[in-house]
């Protein structure tokens with residue numbers, strides 16, 4: 001569905017150099033700290049910035065060769081985009097109708113009703129959550145096959161985030177070929193939605209793993225200084241100094257359960273795994 005091969009983009013000392021793939025039927029999470037390169041990757045995928053190197057394929061075609069119809073099969077949410085704040089939902093309907101051949105007004109209005117968005121209020125008077133929901137509703141109301149969502153849950157409270165994730169689940173259930181690439185700051189609530197995760201740090205992919213494997217095989221060992229020096233470190237990906245000793249991230253939980261029955265082994269949420277992956281040595 002989407003293949004990014006050796007994408008490069010240089011901004012001063014920052015160098016993005018990343019490869020990733022989103023398969024049909026997959027929700028792929030793209031996580032990393034502020035400034036890691038998530039938005040730059042998304043903008044390059046969408047052809048909004050020039051790339052310095054690499055290839056990007058969507059629907060089996062190079063992005064340079066996508067025609068208008070292909071482009072309309074991509075639903076997009078970017079963190080720094082949106083409608084003019086002076087428009088209302090009622091007034092953007094004809095715009096969307098003109099913009100997208102497959103705009104589904106019925107579906108759009110169904111979501112607008114479901115999420116209690118006011119049709120005649122100016123968008124500038126919307127709350128952060130209302131604006132975020134509107135962006136996702138627009139992205140899925142023109143029968144897109146691939147959604148590219150940059151921080152769609154940013155600034156949302158827990159309830160709004162759940163509603164938005166439900167909307168994305170429904171999008172995935174509609175068609176087994178649908179796919180989503182979504183970025184987020186380190187965020188465990190994506191665990192329930194994403195099938196796999198790419199983690200980006202300083203422009204490079206430092207981890208790619210299926211969510212199931214992350215949750216079943218990865219763990220955090222919490223050890224004191226003494227246990228740390230006696231620990232077989234061959235399956236330790238990263239470690240981080242703590243007040244009690246060290247937190248160590250492993251992708252071979254079972255090995256440590258069997259060979260070190262006395263150390264504390266925590267499954268850890270994806271947040272914690274990522275925090276060690278990012279900040280550890």
Ligand SMILES: Nc1ncnc2c1ncn2[C@@H]1O[C@H](COP(=O)(O)OP(=O)(O)OP(=O)(O)O)[C@@H](O)[C@H]1O
Nearest residue numbers: 011012014032033034035036037038039040041185
């Ligand atoms: N137009 C630009 N000109 C110069 N530098 C840029 C530009 N856009 C991004 N950068 C730099 O590229 C790096 C990656 O930024 P990017 O916005 O891709 O990060 P991000 O992972 O999306 O961060 P955040 O989570 O804060 O949105 C940063 O060092 C940023 O300063």
